[in-house]
Amino acid sequence: MGIKDRLKTGIQKNLNLRYIKRLLGIIALKPVLYAYGKTFPSASDKYLNIFTIESLKKAYSDNNRPIGYGSLFIPHELFHALGITPFLPEVMAGFTAGLGLAPQTLKEASSHWYSQDLCTFHRSASGAAELDLFPRPDYIITSNLACDAAQKSFYIHSVKHNIEKNFYLIDVPYRYSEESIRYLAAQIKNICTDICSKTGKKPDISMFEETFELSNELRKWAIEVGSLRKNLADYPSHFNGLNFILPFHGLAGTREAVILYKEIYRDLKKYSDKQCKEISEKNKPAKRILWLHLKPYYRNEIFDILYRENCRVVFEEINHVYWQELDYKKPFESLARKMLSNFLGGSIDNRIGVILKAAHDYKADGAILFSHWGCRQSNGGARIIKDSLKKINIPTLVLDGDCVDQNNSSQGQVKTRLQGFIEILNS
Amino acid sequence: MTQDIRDTDNFDKTRKKINDIKFFFGNTLTSENKKAAIGWFCTYTPEELIIAGGFVPVRIFGRKKIIKSESYFPINFCPYIKSGWESLLADADNLKAIIFTNSCDGMRRFFDIASKYLDGIPSYLLDVPHLKNRDSRDFFTGNMDDMKKFIEKLKGEKINEEEIENAVKLINKKRKLLKEFSNIFYKSPDLIEIPAYYKVMELSMISDPEIFLDDLEKYLGFIGSIDKTSTKNGISLQPDQRNSPSIMIIGNFIAEDKLWEMLSKMNLKLASEDLCTSNRYFVKQVVTGDNKDLMESIAERYLNKPQCMRMADPGSKLAEIENVIIKNHIKGVIFITLKFCDNMLYSFPLLKQRLNNMGIPVLYLDIEYNNFSEGQIKTRVQAFLEML
Ligand code: SF4
Ligand code: SF4
Numbered sequence: 001m002g003i004k005d006r007l008k009t010g011i012q013k014n015l016n017l018r019y020i021k022r023l024l025g026i027i028a029l030k031p032v033l034y035a036y037g038k039t040f041p042s043a044s045d046k047y048l049n050i051f052t053i054e055s056l057k058k059a060y061s062d063n064n065r066p067i068g069y070g071s072l073f074i075p076h077e078l079f080h081a082l083g084i085t086p087f088l089p090e091v092m093a094g095f096t097a098g099l100g101l102a103p104q105t106l107k108e109a110s111s112h113w114y115s116q117d118l119c120t121f122h123r124s125a126s127g128a129a130e131l132d133l134f135p136r137p138d139y140i141i142t143s144n145l146a147c148d149a150a151q152k153s154f155y156i157h158s159v160k161h162n163i164e165k166n167f168y169l170i171d172v173p174y175r176y177s178e179e180s181i182r183y184l185a186a187q188i189k190n191i192c193t194d195i196c197s198k199t200g201k202k203p204d205i206s207m208f209e210e211t212f213e214l215s216n217e218l219r220k221w222a223i224e225v226g227s228l229r230k231n232l233a234d235y236p237s238h239f240n241g242l243n244f245i246l247p248f249h250g251l252a253g254t255r256e257a258v259i260l261y262k263e264i265y266r267d268l269k270k271y272s273d274k275q276c277k278e279i280s281e282k283n284k285p286a287k288r289i290l291w292l293h294l295k296p297y298y299r300n301e302i303f304d305i306l307y308r309e310n311c312r313v314v315f316e317e318i319n320h321v322y323w324q325e326l327d328y329k330k331p332f333e334s335l336a337r338k339m340l341s342n343f344l345g346g347s348i349d350n351r352i353g354v355i356l357k358a359a360h361d362y363k364a365d366g367a368i369l370f371s372h373w374g375c376r377q378s379n380g381g382a383r384i385i386k387d388s389l390k391k392i393n394i395p396t397l398v399l400d401g402d403c404v405d406q407n408n409s410s411q412g413q414v415k416t417r418l419q420g421f422i423e424i425l426n427s
Numbered sequence: 428m429t430q431d432i433r434d435t436d437n438f439d440k441t442r443k444k445i446n447d448i449k450f451f452f453g454n455t456l457t458s459e460n461k462k463a464a465i466g467w468f469c470t471y472t473p474e475e476l477i478i479a480g481g482f483v484p485v486r487i488f489g490r491k492k493i494i495k496s497e498s499y500f501p502i503n504f505c506p507y508i509k510s511g512w513e514s515l516l517a518d519a520d521n522l523k524a525i526i527f528t529n530s531c532d533g534m535r536r537f538f539d540i541a542s543k544y545l546d547g548i549p550s551y552l553l554d555v556p557h558l559k560n561r562d563s564r565d566f567f568t569g570n571m572d573d574m575k576k577f578i579e580k581l582k583g584e585k586i587n588e589e590e591i592e593n594a595v596k597l598i599n600k601k602r603k604l605l606k607e608f609s610n611i612f613y614k615s616p617d618l619i620e621i622p623a624y625y626k627v628m629e630l631s632m633i634s635d636p637e638i639f640l641d642d643l644e645k646y647l648g649f650i651g652s653i654d655k656t657s658t659k660n661g662i663s664l665q666p667d668q669r670n671s672p673s674i675m676i677i678g679n680f681i682a683e684d685k686l687w688e689m690l691s692k693m694n695l696k697l698a699s700e701d702l703c704t705s706n707r708y709f710v711k712q713v714v715t716g717d718n719k720d721l722m723e724s725i726a727e728r729y730l731n732k733p734q735c736m737r738m739a740d741p742g743s744k745l746a747e748i749e750n751v752i753i754k755n756h757i758k759g760v761i762f763i764t765l766k767f768c769d770n771m772l773y774s775f776p777l778l779k780q781r782l783n784n785m786g787i788p789v790l791y792l793d794i795e796y797n798n799f800s801e802g803q804i805k806t807r808v809q810a811f812l813e814m815l
Contacts, residue, residue, distance in 0.1 A: 113779050115772040115793070117503060126776075144557055148532050148737070151557070152773030155741050159777060169739040171563065174529045174554035183566040187558075347552075348539040371501065376769060379501040380536030384543055 003036055008099050015104060017132055021060050028057035041238045044263040051256040052246055059087040059135050066138035066199060069157060070250065071150035073342055074143050074170060075335040077253035077326065078188070081211040082195055087135060088250045089125035089157070090150070096124045097297035097404040105131065106405055119374035120404035122153040129157055136161055139195060143170035146344035147377040166198070174347075176340045184336035192332070208331040211253040216325045218252055221261035223321050228265060229314060230361050232272050234286060237307050239268070241316045242295045248319065284310065287425045290364040290394075291316040292355065292385065293371070293378045298406045302399075302414060309422045315362040317343075320354050348381045352388050359394050366425045367396045372403045397421040441653060446623040448630075451646040455634045462635065463523040465578075468511060468537075469530045470708045470735065471555040473571055473725050478594035478636065479586045480578035482523060486632035488682055489514045492797060499540050503767050505533040506796035507680045515541060519548045524581055526574065527552045530737050531770055551577045557739040559730045568726040575722075591721050595713050597636050604643050605631055605709040611650060613698050613755070619650075621691040622684060628705050629682060672758035672815040673698035675751065677778070679736070679764055679771050680704055685799040686763075693808060699755045701748060707733045736770040744774070745781050752787060759815045760789040761808070765796055788815065 010023065026032060033053060037046040058064045068084040070076055072091070079086040096102045105127030106120065112130050114123050128134055140163065142154040151169050158167035168191045173180035196203040229241075244264070251257035289306065291313045296302065306313065323338040343350040359367065367389055371379050386396040399417060402408035449456060464485040465477045477484040489510030496509040496516070515525070525545075527538040529552060538552045554570045556563035579585055608627060612619045627646075631639055673696055680703045690697070700706055713728040715721065734744050751757070760782060764771040775791065782789045790811040792804060 113776040113791070115775070117767050117793075118769060118772050144739075148769045149773070151739065152741070152770065156773070156777055159742075159780075164742055169557065171557040171739060173556070173566070174535075174552065179566065179569050183556075183562060186562055346535075347542075348536065374503065374769075376501075376504060376532040376767070377536065380504060380533060381539060382501065383499050384539055387543075 003039060011099055012101065015101065015131065015133065017135075020133060024053065024057045024060050028053050042236065042263075042267045044260060044267045045238060045243075047256075047260045047263050048243060048247065051251065051260060054256070055086075055246070055251065058085050067135055068139040068141060069134075069137040069154060070140075071142040071145075071154055072245070072249050073145040073150075073339070073344070074141050075188075075252070075338050076250050077208070077211045077215050078141065078192070078335060080214075080253040081208045081331075082192065082199070082201065083207075084139060084195070084199075086250050087137065088246065089129065089134065089154070090121045091246050091250060092128060092134065093121040093124040093404055094245070094297040096128055097406070098299075100298070101128075102298065102404050102406065105133075117374060119147070119149050119372070120402055120408070122149045123374075124404045126153050126156065129160060137163065137166075139163070139166045139168070141168045141170065141191065143172050143339065145170075145172045145339055145342055147375065166195075168194075170339065172339050172342075172345055174345070176346065180340055181333060181336045184339060185332040188335050189332040205328060205331055208326075208328040212326040212328040212331070212334070214255060214258055215253040218247075218257045218261055219321055219323070219325065221258060221265055222248065222319070225261060225265050225268065226315070226319065226321065228268050228272065230363075232268060232275070232314070234271070234275050235312050236267070236271050240295075240303060241313065241319050242291065245294075245318065287311040287365045287422070288314040288363055290314065290355070290359050290362060290367040292367055292369040292396075293375070294318065294403050295370055296401060296403050296406070296409065298404070300406075300409075300414075301411065302418065305415065305418055306422075309419075311366075311422060311425065314364060315358050317351070317355055317358060320358065322354070344377065348384050351381060352385065355385060356388060356392065359389060359392065364394055366421065367394055368421070369396060369398045370403070371398050371400045373401070373405070373408050395421070395424055442618055442620075445618060445650060445653075446620045448623050448626045451649070452627070452630055452639070452642045455630050455639045455642045458635065458638050460635055464521060465581075466515070466519075466522045466525040468526075469528040469534065469555075470703055470732070471528050471530060471729055472526050472553060473574070473729055474636075475591060475594040475598050475713070475725055476571065476575050476578055476586070477526070478597060479575075479590040480582045481590075482578070482581070483635045485522070485634075487511045487514060487525075488629065488633065490797060491517060499544070500536070505531075505767050506765050506798075508533045508537045510796050512537065512540060515545060515548075519545055522548060524549045524551065524577075526550075526577075529554045530735070531768070533768070549577075549581070556730065557737065559734075559738065559740070564723065564726050564730055567730060568720075568723050571722055571726055588721065591725075592715070595715060595721065595725065597640070599712045601631060601636055601640055601643075602709040602712055604640065604647060607647060608643070609706065609709075611647075616696050616698075621695070621697060622687040625682070625684075625687050625704065628708070632704075632708065671696045672812070673756055674759050674761060674812075675699040675701070675748075675755070675757040676761045676763060677701045677748065678703070678762070679768050680796075681763055681765070681794075683794065683796070683799050685801060686794070686804070689801055689805055690808070693805075693812065695808070695812065699751050699757060701733065701751070703735060707735060736768075736774040741774060741777060745777060748778070749781065749785065752782075752785065757787065759811065760787055761792065761811070762789055763792040763794065766793045 033050055037050045040046040059067055064085045066084050068079045068086055070079060070086045070088055076086050096105045102124050105124045108130045109123040109127035114126055140154050140158050142150045144151045158164050170187055193203050247257040247260050289311050322343050323341045326334040343354045369382055382398050389396045401414055460483055462483045465482045466485055466487045468487055474484040491510055491513035493509045493513050496513040500509055527534055541550045553574045556567050575586055612624045682704045711728055711732040713724050715724050
């Protein structure tokens with residue numbers, strides 16, 4: 001049994017906070033961690049795993065208080081600037097799927113009256129929280145950006161830990177306008193001032209300087225990666241752009257995220273240089289797929305099938321860099337603009353704009369929208385997305401499934417539908 | 428004993444009459460709307476502005492069976508929205524425009540669908556904040572101003588202050604009378620039946636407010652006259668003496684005639700509610716005067732009315748519910764939600780916990796819309812009532 005499988009079975013058998021802490025204590029030791037890192041096929045995957053484990057170690061260690069739960073789409077630069085260790089329950093839900101723990105966490109959520117009709121990212125995270133698998137938060141910052149789920153489920157976390165007074169909802173307006181920016185910036189400023197008064201820090205814009213610089217650096221490299229991918233005809237089989245959600249959001253504003261995105265760039269660049277030499281030998285170019293929404297985080301065959309069938313995911317909408325550079329001299333306004341630029345907020349036209357441009361820039365032959373059960377905001381737009389892509393002659397497959405709950409996805413059906421779609425692309 | 432007096436022919440006759448909504452609301456039901464109508468969906472829509480523009484605000488109840496709608500929305504999507512879309516596909520021509528709100532993910536997508544696929548009928552989305560403080564009120568006032576401009580465009584001229592003032596008065600009066608009516612209903616549930624109560628609620632949201640108010644006033648007048656002559660005919664609006672436990676219903680857009688009939692037949696004593704189709708619509712007035720800015724006063728009313736589960740602060744919602752339970756001696760809660768309403772579904776774990784701590788049992792029901800199957804639900808409600 002390899003190290004990864006040993007980790008998985010270990011945690012499945014000992015599902016409790018103490019074990020998780022102990023495990024992180026061992027695996028995060030530098031030599032062990034780097035030995036573990038070596039088991040990954042590329043530098044970017046290696047760093048992704050190392051940084052993830054290090055950030056978890058930090059969140060689970062009692063010496064690194066304060067700890068803040070953040071929902072995916074809040075600007076995590078806020079936490080980093082305030083010296084708060086972030087912890088992302090939705091990302092953790094992805095891990096529960098990857099580690100095969102989702103059946104237990106989901107069952108626990110059900111016993112606490114979370115309906116099975118709710119998004120499993122939140123349900124699984126809530127189940128894990130109820131099982132006391134998460135570190136205790138000191139602060140919780142969430143928002144209504146993209147979907148209704150986070151603001152609601154995170155509030156329940158705050159009640160569980162008796163920190164309702166440290167629960168902050170960032171109310172993100174529907175439209176991008178100067179009034180919206182003012183309303184939003186004032187909220188972010190108030191949150192900052194309130195947290196500073198509790199942590200004893202002096203609210204001061206200088207604390208944003210370094211964080212914003214690093215965040216801008218991440219932005220720059222993420223754009224570089226995107227530009228490189230526009231002309232990449234092939235990909236290494238292990239590459240999956242949907243794996244980088246934690247650094248893209250949760251680590252934005254840290255050195256680690258910058259290093260990681262540089263590594264992704266280098267990995268793909270190396271591959272593209274190699275490709276240039278080989279390209280003439282290959283006569284059948286791969287079909288180029290644009291991936292919409294997320295993917296299943298448990299072991300599944302989707303990407304193997306696509307790869308085998310000579311289809312390559314050339315871009316994922318969630319990797320679109322939607323925000324402008326941050327200006328530390330106007331920290332609250334900058335973060336407000338970042339949030340308001342998120343294409344999952346407001347009208348579906350924002351999302352359609354990003355999708356159509358990506359379809360054009362990445363020369364997509366087809367699009368797959370992974371229709372994650374219970375995600376009203378994304379699935380509710382499926383019809384318009386499909387129709388909009390059809391207008392530019394790009395077929396879309398709306399693939400029903402669940403990103404976290406394996407039992408809510410029929411692998412057989414997914415396979416059949418995928419194969420049908422590939423036939424259309426090849427016809 | 429009141430109960431004995433009520434068991435007379437006279438009582439039955441009067442009860443029958445009181446529940447004849449078609450009779451009392453004849454004008455409301457038959458009047459052809461002379462003014463053009465603007466459709467709306469969510470109780471955070473300031474009707475005042477629609478009226479000030481010279482239009483009739485008509486809530487879309489979406490009484491249509493979901494057929495075409497299925498190809499626009501996923502299977503697991505709010506059935507009210509699907510029915511609403513079905514009815515827009517069929518009858519939107521009767522509307523001058525439609526006003527949506529940023530109430531939930533579902534509504535955002537509904538607005539997208541309507542804007543893309545409904546030809547010729549302008550749609551507008553009003554951004555309603557989730558917070559309830561000074562900043563959000565100011566922000567909301569600005570958004571309402573934008574909505575006003577949308578209506579002015581339809582009207583072809585500016586809406587003046589007096590028009591808004593008159594509309595505020597009108598809707599405030601409607602709220603006041605609806606509140607009076609609901610108090611009578613809670614007090615005397617054996618007199619006013621559940622289906623009749625909700626029928627009046629529905630009419631209040633879909634009719635020309637002036638005509639409806641006229642009918643409602645007469646109706647309340649009739650009910651009042653019974654109270655005054657109570658000694659003569661043996662009927663009075665005394666608190667209900669039945670020995671059944673007081674029930675509170677908490678839900679979202681629950682407008683299911685068959686459900687109301689079923690509960691009525693089961694003799695359920697409905698003593699309080701927290702519904703989008705009832706108290707969340709009419710409780711709380713717009714407070715004017717003292718040189719207060721009118722638009723700001725309207726904004727304040729909407730943000731501070733009995734809150735919907737979509738708002739930011741579930742804690743204050745729970746406290747609101749807890750107070751109602753204590754004040755009205757509620758013995759059991761029926762939580763009833765349309766399927767796939769995330770805001771409702773997420774409110775349940777905490778509500779359940781809170782009610783457990785209070786020793787109040789709660790029954791959880793989730794239902795479709797316009798597609799009510801009595802069987803299983805009846806058994807569950809029955810078992811719940813027996814347990815109480
Ligand atoms: S998958 Fe959809 S519903 Fe779930 S957290 Fe993400 S955006 Fe919200
Ligand atoms: S019932 Fe729920 S999902 Fe449906 S419109 Fe209302 S808040 Fe939205």
